[in-house]
Amino acid sequence: MLSIFMATPIEKLLNDVAQARQSYLAAVSTFTEQQAVQKPLPDSWNAVEVTEHLFWAEQGAIFGMWKTLLGIRAGTLNYEADQPHAGLxxxxxxxxTWQEKEVVPAVAAPRMGGPLAYWIAALDGLQLTLKTFGDVLTEDELVRIAHPHPISGPLSFGQRFEFLRFHIDRHRGQVERLLYSR
Structure with missing residues (x-):
C-alpha cells in the first residue's frame, strides 16, 4: 500500500526555514574568507556581517519564542490583546510595517566579526534548535501571539516562523548581490 506523508503545519514551517537556510548557506559558502570581509560600499555589510546578523537575529527570535511560549503556558504572559496582523x-x-532600509536592532547587529566559516556553522546549527522548539510547540499554539517583533510588532508563532524564512531569503538576496559585485 502506498503511503503519502503529509507534513504538519509545524513541519512545513520548519522545512521552509531549513530550505531557506540551506540556500543561504550555499550562496555564502562560495566566498573565501578574504572576499567575505570586502564591502562594495562603506555603509554596506559584507558576507561575514550579514551571516553574523542572521545568527543573532534568529537566536534571539527562537529564545524569545520559547520563553514566551512557556510564559503563556504558565499563565504569566499574554499578548493576545494586540493582533493587528491576524491571519496575514x-x-x-x-x-x-517596514521601510525600504531598516535600522537593525542592537541585539541583532553584527558586532564580533571573525571567520565566515564560524558564522556559517553557527547559523547552520540553529536549525536543530528551531526544530527542538518546533517539537515543543503545538499546532494550536501557532496562532497564539508571541513576543513582539522590534519592527513589525505582534506576530503569532506561525508568523514568527514565516519571518525566519523571509529574513533568511531577504539576506540571501543581499549576499548574492555581493557575489555579483566581486
Whole structure:
C-alpha cells in the first residue's frame, strides 16, 4: 500500500526555514574568507556581517519564542490583546510595517566579526534548535501571539516562523548581490 506523508503545519514551517537556510548557506559558502570581509560600499555589510546578523537575529527570535511560549503556558504572559496582523502572511506584514532600509536592532547587529566559516556553522546549527522548539510547540499554539517583533510588532508563532524564512531569503538576496559585485 502506498503511503503519502503529509507534513504538519509545524513541519512545513520548519522545512521552509531549513530550505531557506540551506540556500543561504550555499550562496555564502562560495566566498573565501578574504572576499567575505570586502564591502562594495562603506555603509554596506559584507558576507561575514550579514551571516553574523542572521545568527543573532534568529537566536534571539527562537529564545524569545520559547520563553514566551512557556510564559503563556504558565499563565504569566499574554499578548493576545494586540493582533493587528491576524491571519496575514509575513510578506504582507513586512510590506505594511517596514521601510525600504531598516535600522537593525542592537541585539541583532553584527558586532564580533571573525571567520565566515564560524558564522556559517553557527547559523547552520540553529536549525536543530528551531526544530527542538518546533517539537515543543503545538499546532494550536501557532496562532497564539508571541513576543513582539522590534519592527513589525505582534506576530503569532506561525508568523514568527514565516519571518525566519523571509529574513533568511531577504539576506540571501543581499549576499548574492555581493557575489555579483566581486
Amino acid at each position: 502572511p509575513i510578506e504582507e506584514i513586512i510590506r505594511r
